[in-house]
Amino acid sequence: MEDECDYLFKAVLIGDSAVGKSNLLSRFARDEFRLDSKPTIGVEFAYRNIKVKDKLIKAQIWDTAGQERFRAITSSYYRGALGAMLVYDITRRPTFENLPKWIEELRHFGDPEIVIVLCGNKSDLACHGRQVDEREGRALAERERIWFMETSALANLNVEEAFLRMITQIHEITV
Ligand code: GDP
Numbered sequence: 001m002e003d004e005c006d007y008l009f010k011a012v013l014i015g016d017s018a019v020g021k022s023n024l025l026s027r028f029a030r031d032e033f034r035l036d037s038k039p040t041i042g043v044e045f046a047y048r049n050i051k052v053k054d055k056l057i058k059a060q061i062w063d064t065a066g067q068e069r070f071r072a073i074t075s076s077y078y079r080g081a082l083g084a085m086l087v088y089d090i091t092r093r094p095t096f097e098n099l100p101k102w103i104e105e106l107r108h109f110g111d112p113e114i115v116i117v118l119c120g121n122k123s124d125l126a127c128h129g130r131q132v133d134e135r136e137g138r139a140l141a142e143r144e145r146i147w148f149m150e151t152s153a154l155a156n157l158n159v160e161e162a163f164l165r166m167i168t169q170i171h172e173i174t175v
């Protein structure tokens, strides 16, 4: 089927460790979720084909393979990426406080046109463990002129929407 796709888009997942990046990706690519927090090893990216308008897009989404722990993400990770999903955990405030650092890295290594979608993940825990108000996420996104959504990989809330937002937006600005 590879030959039949019209475009191949690369996108990357970034954000602090254990915010749910790998689970967002496995939910999107395979509709799977893992309760144990095995750091990503081995799997470096996943694919999904998506139809946007009349075009078939192959989205290649890269995961950090645990390097975020060591601040070891290199420029090759960002190379050629047209989209980035920047993830924090709404139940752990420090993962939100670190966002400016991630945005700076994206602006430094990423394509100037890169489409960024900010995801406040673990929205299923909003009632008992929330440490970051939804309005704070939205305000940051507005300041940075990036997209924003609260998501839950566990409850499958807004996951499809967040990835599709990124992919259709890439399609819009590159095609
Ligand atoms: P990564 O290090 O950013 O790739 O994070 P993981 O995807 O490995 O997830 C870290 C931990 O958070 C795991 O225990 C997951 O089960 C859990 N997790 C991920 N997404 C969610 C979510 O949406 N809701 C809840 N409650 N837990 C989640």
Ligand code: MG
Binding pocket: 021, 022, 023, 039, 040, 063, 064, 065, 066
């Ligand atoms: Mg991971």
